[in-house]
Amino acid sequence: xxxxxxFHRSRSTPQETxxxxxxxxxxxxxxxxxxxxxxxxxxxxxxxxxxxxxxxRKVIVVTFGGGARDQETFAPEGQQYIPHLMxxxxxxxxxxxxxxxxxxxxxxxxxxxxxTGVYETLNNFSAVPPEHPTVFEYFRKxxxxxxxxxxxxxxxxxxxRIGESEYRxxxxxxxxxxxxxxxxxxxxxxxxxxxYEHLLHDSYENPLYTPQLAGGEFELQQLEMILKLSxxxxxAHALTASSPDExxxxxVRRLMQQQSPSLLWITxxxxxxAHAGAYSLYVDAIRRTDRxxxxxxxxxxxxxxxxxxxxxxxxxxxxxxxxxDAGGNGFQHHRTGDAASRTTWMLAMGAGVREGVVYDSPMxxxxxxxxxxxxxGFSASQSQGKPVRELV
Amino acid sequence: MFPRDLKAEQFDGYxxxxxxxxxxxxxxxxxxxxxxxxxxxxxxIDYDYRFPAERASLDQELSHLSALSPAQMQEWFQAFAQFxxxxxxxxxxxxxxxxxxxxxxxxxxxxxxxxxxxxxxxTAYGDRLRSAVPPDPPAGRRLGxxxxxxxxxxxxxxxxxxxxxxxxxxxxxxxxxxLELLLAGAAARAKAQxxxxxxxxxxxxxxxxxxxxxTCISYQRLEPLRAALLKNVNLEIxxxxxxxxxxxxxxxxxxxxxxxxxxxxxxVLDRFQMKLFTEGSGTQIFSTTFAQxxxxxxxxxxxxxxxxxxxxxxxxxxxxxxxxxxxxxxxxLDPTGSLIDAEMGAxxxxxxxxxxxxxxxxxxxxxxEGHNQALVIAPSxxxxxxxxxxxxxxxxxxxxxx
Numbered sequence: 001x002x003x004x005x006x007f008h009r010s011r012s013t014p015q016e017t018x019x020x021x022x023x024x025x026x027x028x029x030x031x032x033x034x035x036x037x038x039x040x041x042x043x044x045x046x047x048x049x050x051x052x053x054x055x056x057r058k059v060i061v062v063t064f065g066g067g068a069r070d071q072e073t074f075a076p077e078g079q080q081y082i083p084h085l086m087x088x089x090x091x092x093x094x095x096x097x098x099x100x101x102x103x104x105x106x107x108x109x110x111x112x113x114x115x116t117g118v119y120e121t122l123n124n125f126s127a128v129p130p131e132h133p134t135v136f137e138y139f140r141k142x143x144x145x146x147x148x149x150x151x152x153x154x155x156x157x158x159x160x161r162i163g164e165s166e167y168r169x170x171x172x173x174x175x176x177x178x179x180x181x182x183x184x185x186x187x188x189x190x191x192x193x194x195x196y197e198h199l200l201h202d203s204y205e206n207p208l209y210t211p212q213l214a215g216g217e218f219e220l221q222q223l224e225m226i227l228k229l230s231x232x233x234x235x236a237h238a239l240t241a242s243s244p245d246e247x248x249x250x251x252v253r254r255l256m257q258q259q260s261p262s263l264l265w266i267t268x269x270x271x272x273x274a275h276a277g278a279y280s281l282y283v284d285a286i287r288r289t290d291r292x293x294x295x296x297x298x299x300x301x302x303x304x305x306x307x308x309x310x311x312x313x314x315x316x317x318x319x320x321x322x323x324x325d326a327g328g329n330g331f332q333h334h335r336t337g338d339a340a341s342r343t344t345w346m347l348a349m350g351a352g353v354r355e356g357v358v359y360d361s362p363m364x365x366x367x368x369x370x371x372x373x374x375x376x377g378f379s380a381s382q383s384q385g386k387p388v389r390e391l392v
Numbered sequence: 393m394f395p396r397d398l399k400a401e402q403f404d405g406y407x408x409x410x411x412x413x414x415x416x417x418x419x420x421x422x423x424x425x426x427x428x429x430x431x432x433x434x435x436x437i438d439y440d441y442r443f444p445a446e447r448a449s450l451d452q453e454l455s456h457l458s459a460l461s462p463a464q465m466q467e468w469f470q471a472f473a474q475f476x477x478x479x480x481x482x483x484x485x486x487x488x489x490x491x492x493x494x495x496x497x498x499x500x501x502x503x504x505x506x507x508x509x510x511x512x513x514x515t516a517y518g519d520r521l522r523s524a525v526p527p528d529p530p531a532g533r534r535l536g537x538x539x540x541x542x543x544x545x546x547x548x549x550x551x552x553x554x555x556x557x558x559x560x561x562x563x564x565x566x567x568x569x570x571l572e573l574l575l576a577g578a579a580a581r582a583k584a585q586x587x588x589x590x591x592x593x594x595x596x597x598x599x600x601x602x603x604x605x606x607t608c609i610s611y612q613r614l615e616p617l618r619a620a621l622l623k624n625v626n627l628e629i630x631x632x633x634x635x636x637x638x639x640x641x642x643x644x645x646x647x648x649x650x651x652x653x654x655x656x657x658x659x660v661l662d663r664f665q666m667k668l669f670t671e672g673s674g675t676q677i678f679s680t681t682f683a684q685x686x687x688x689x690x691x692x693x694x695x696x697x698x699x700x701x702x703x704x705x706x707x708x709x710x711x712x713x714x715x716x717x718x719x720x721x722x723x724x725l726d727p728t729g730s731l732i733d734a735e736m737g738a739x740x741x742x743x744x745x746x747x748x749x750x751x752x753x754x755x756x757x758x759x760x761e762g763h764n765q766a767l768v769i770a771p772s773x774x775x776x777x778x779x780x781x782x783x784x785x786x787x788x789x790x791x792x793x794x
Binding site: 275278 | 502503504507508511553635636674675677680681688706726730731732733736739740743747
């Protein structure tokens, strides 16, 4: 936050800028990917309702982390970094061009807000649970699902409490199981092998600190019981992974194969290397995340438990600062709270979702949880968002 | 405590020039709301270590506020007075630790969803201040020079994509003695327009031979400072009870002598150099980030007439702990990645230059070091065009100077 003389005249209001970003994405997608404008479509929900359909439905949420801007994604100059999204996924998806995050722009707190449907205010750098019930608690309590049916794969130790709130009527025992692949790898290698250090970055927002874990994390002995994976095999595969997010995606595939959870949440964060200020590493991470999203969708098609009945949501937790904002340093951070850092997008595809449609009506990131509730059949009673009309 | 309770003796802990300034404008400071006053004091407390351009700006701002009537002050700061603050903030020692207060205020505004409104108020204040006290025009035309791609033998993707719409691309540049010509041009400008801290040469690696008339900062020259800081940080984070906020407070309190800098040095420049590492993110590990951030901070703070920034290859990405430990004296380099970093760094250099007074007359030159590609932005040159003229860097400089 810069006060006061470093502030410079803004050319438009944040609302105008957010709207412009949404329109730019829409216009670009219409020309590049040949998708239709959603407002021209009418009719009832594409989702098939009914208990039988809801029971089989799988939902996977991927946060395209941590924070990518239009210039490096959906703007014309950014498409080179997201070829898989552009050519493979978006033509099959409903794309929402204007997703606003009006909360705190730190990765843990923003992810917690996405997962609760409430703009949380917890300390971004502490391993504390969300204040409000998470989507996992609503899902498991309302639908009476077992612990194995909701999983989170998260990037850093700070996320180990993301699966379960401390809310009185939800909370303990009703949340998701949380896998922290890096924590798992660290335990598997007993912290003694430097071959794996490239996979053990914790938080790029705060690289000097790794919160101590206390309960709730995926224990090492469960590697074999749940993922059916020996420590040696896990270590051998880890050597082939080039980044923490690649390791996460490996765990996701094992989870899909061995547990087939109905609600699976994956938080990626390679992109947050941007905090180190090296643009080439930031765009490399966007390319990698783009590829991993494509690989995930292919994995969905190849798994019998998921093929044909899975809805995939991909969205960044937020953007990054605009080049034009004098209070920031462009792509490096997400500190100004400007429209570029608050305005992002969401892609929904798979079961029950219209293909090749762009919606540019504004929505909020906290609308995700009530939307999932409407799709899966639970009530996100404490959420402050509202279901996205075009998806329910 | 609130600003209305301020007394002159509360500034006894400030450096001499800063104390004199605060006391001279005590009445104005007393009329500011708590959500604003510490931000201004954050600038005041470092007054003794500010560049001339910063001092002039702060002098003008305080003089203007002191000239306002109480009713005008109320009207100017009405928006800031609307923000309810926490008791913790009200009891904070914001007079002596204004920087830490602003950090906590920022966290508080985020958590109470008041940040957007605060941004709006701050932007409106900045606009109003610039309208009431227009910044002084520069003594001459500003020139930015970025030299990128050191160590890259060949690169086939188009360069300068963000800058091309604003200037003329030259694809047949004669690269011989390019850096020497650019440094000589910068030095000539310094001689012609002698302004304290007005002409800079920043190098992301080892500085080339240059005229000492230029204010020079290089990554390699600052290696002892960088190593001392990383050692200091690694010691601090091992202490019980140390956390991110405590570390930030610790870094904010460091002085150049804490990190072994010579007390006989240039106090203003030494503190600036230290802050590049204590306030920058990534400057401690990547030389490209260091060069970009130094350019940004030099432009924002010193507002130089000439700023030549030469990027050098940074180390390859490695585990963060390894990079922060600074254990390897000869790290593997990533020249191509560094070129991409530097290309964006050059774009930010130009953006930051264009934020300064006199932007409509400023010029900018970016050159792919050792190669035949360059781009010049100048009032006299067409935008979005290309030239096949075979010119050396000295001739391009003349074109840029128009």
